[in-house]
Amino acid sequence: EESKPQLKGIVTRLHSEQGFYLQMLPDGTISGCKDENSDYTLFNLIPVGLRVVAIQGVKAGLYVGMNAEGFLYTSDVFTPECKFKESVFENYYVIYSSTLYRQHESGRAWFLGLNKEGIIMKGNRVKKTKPCSHFVPRPIEVCMYKEPSLHELEEKLLKSSRSPTLNSGRARSLDRPARGSAHSSTEREAS
Known part of the structure; x- marks a missing residue:
């Protein structure tokens, strides 16, 4: 399949009004960092619909996703949870909302x-009027991208999904258990 890259997107840094750059580490952890020259703060913003983008860490090659509980996670395949609506707020900031999930009662995105510490927040706790949701893209270059192939969420669950970055302790227990690993290492130290 020799499809040419058809989508015009950008390589960019996303600077939060809280003073951090969004970053994605090689293990898929998403957080904020102050170092504007870090390669981990580079993201591909790929247009996958009208004002809808995929956000992919350049270094890790993983997509940012938001699950049905509002937790952010990273995925090696592109699924409907990885689509974010890109909106301009007050003519300056850009805000990114899940295209799939919102508050049931109010319909709020x-x-x-x-947050102020540069820690990723649960999507349903973030208000669009607050600095925590406000980003200023700092584009590095325009790039052409191939359309990411969309995987259904069921397929994704069969693959090893990385744990949501927030509450990773709880999420890890849902993942393949790291059972016994901690206590076997303490035994090893004791011997």
């Missing part, structure tokens, strides 16, 4: 957000 769930947003990508960093």
Whole structure:
């Protein structure tokens, strides 16, 4: 399949109004960092619909996703949970909301957000009027991208999904258990 890259997107850094750059580490952890020259703060913003983008860490090659509980996670395949609506707020900031999930009662959107410590927030706790959701893209270059092939969520569950970055302790227990690993290492130290 020799499809040419058809989608015009950008390589960019996303600077939060909280003073952090969004970053994705090689293990898929998403957080904020102050180092504007870090390669981990580079993201591909790929247009996958009208004002809808996929957010992919350049270094890790993983997509940012938001699950049905509002937790942010990273995925090696592109699924409907990895589509974010890109909206301009007050003519300056850009806000990113899940295209799939929102508050049931009010219909309020769930947003990508960093708190004052640079820790990723649960989407349903982020308000679009607050600095935690406000990002300023700092584009590095325009790039052409191939359309990411969309995987159904069921397929994704069969693959090893990385744990949501927030509450990773709880999420890890849902993943393949790291049972016994901690206590076997303490035994090893004791011997």
